[in-house]
Amino acid sequence: MEYGFLEGRPFWIxxxxxxAIVFARTQATYWIGRGLGAGVHxxxxxxxxxxxxGRAERLINRFGPPVVTFAYLTVGVQTAVHLVAGAxxxxxxxxxxxxxxxxxxxxxxHGTVGMAVIAAWWNAFTRSPALAVALVLAAVAAVAAVxxxxxxRAARAAEGSPTLVGRD
Numbered sequence: 001m002e003y004g005f006l007e008g009r010p011f012w013i014x015x016x017x018x019x020a021i022v023f024a025r026t027q028a029t030y031w032i033g034r035g036l037g038a039g040v041h042x043x044x045x046x047x048x049x050x051x052x053x054g055r056a057e058r059l060i061n062r063f064g065p066p067v068v069t070f071a072y073l074t075v076g077v078q079t080a081v082h083l084v085a086g087a088x089x090x091x092x093x094x095x096x097x098x099x100x101x102x103x104x105x106x107x108x109x110h111g112t113v114g115m116a117v118i119a120a121w122w123n124a125f126t127r128s129p130a131l132a133v134a135l136v137l138a139a140v141a142a143v144a145a146v147x148x149x150x151x152x153r154a155a156r157a158a159e160g161s162p163t164l165v166g167r168d
Contacts, residue, residue, distance in 0.1 A: 011111065018107035022072075026082050026099055033086025040087065060088040065098035072102035073109070 064085055071081035085095055125132035 015107050015111045018111050019103055022103045022106045023099075026078075026103065029079055029082040030086040030095060030099075033083035034089065035086075036083070037087035037089050060085060060090045061094060064088075064090050065094050068095060068098035069102040069105070072106040 067081060068085055068090075071078045082099075121132055121135065124135065
């Protein structure tokens with residue numbers, strides 16, 4: 001099996017690079033959230049929330065670490081989780097202890113499955129660029145269809161209508 005641009009690269013190099021990338025991205029997101037959270041605490045909204053804000057921070061500190069770790073297995077939620085952990089002032093030592101295994105998990109997942117998908121696509125591209133482009137377009141169309149379906153379903157639920165769109 002030919003891997004193209006990955007051929008001859010030891011896994012530990014790919015894994016280390018991915019780990020460093022996700023670590024830096026996650027830390028940046030946490031600290032941006034931390035800065036935003038400091039602003040909330042000094043704002044009128046923070047004053048109005050009062051004790052509720054403190055209670056939310058305690059809950060994040062108590063139950064947040066598993067959420068932080070398992071957020072790495074999600075798509076589209078990771079950034080929000082890390083931003084909220086920072087904004088809610090999750091204790092940094094607890095955050096770091098939850099973040100490190102999550103980074104390791106993410107790097108392993110993307111270093112194996114993710115790189116295999118890229119290698120397969122690259123192999124298809126070198127043999128037939130038109131087929132490779134068609135595969136990307138099909139994937140984009142599938143994602144768009146799922147998003148449209150979810151948005152319509154959410155709109156129906158918000159209306160309280162049990163019927164399908166377009167039916168009476």
